[in-house]
Structures are given as structure tokens and as C-alpha cells.
Amino acid sequence: MIDRVEDGVAVLLLEEGGRANIPLTRLPQGAKPGTLLSLRVEVEGEADPAEVAALIEHLRHGGHM
Numbered sequence: 001m002i003d004r005v006e007d008g009v010a011v012l013l014l015e016e017g018g019r020a021n022i023p024l025t026r027l028p029q030g031a032k033p034g035t036l037l038s039l040r041v042e043v044e045g046e047a048d049p050a051e052v053a054a055l056i057e058h059l060r061h062g063g064h065m
Contacts, residue, residue: 002027002035008064012037023064
């Protein structure tokens with residue numbers, strides 16, 4: 001369920017009690033606080049360590065995914 005949206009990022013409350021932050025642009029059109037979602041996660045491969053380091057640095061400086 002979408003709990004809230006902050007700066008274009010949806011904060012999801014998960015059934016298991018955790019949370020996930022997902023850019024609102026990655027969710028179906030019309031998704032808003034209170035919307036129930038069904039999520040599916042798949043493995044696509046291995047991340048390149050250099051790409052991971054660059055992404056972390058990007059996020060540390062206020063960037064978005």
C-alpha cells in the first residue's frame with residue numbers, strides 16, 4: 001500500500017512490515033496514498049561493482065534513481 005508520497009517518491013508499506021521507496025513515475029498512473037499494489041520482483045543479472053558505486057555516489061548527492 002502507498003503510505004505517502006515525498007518529493008516524487010512513493011513510500012510503500014509492505015505486508016511483512018517493511019517499507020520500500022519507489023519513484024512515483026515507476027508506479028501505475030493514478031497511484032496515490034492509500035492505493036493497494038501488487039509487486040513482482042525478478043532477478044535480471046549481476047550488478048557491475050563500478051555501476052553500483054557510481055549509483056551510490058549519485059544518490060548521496062541528492063540524485064534520484
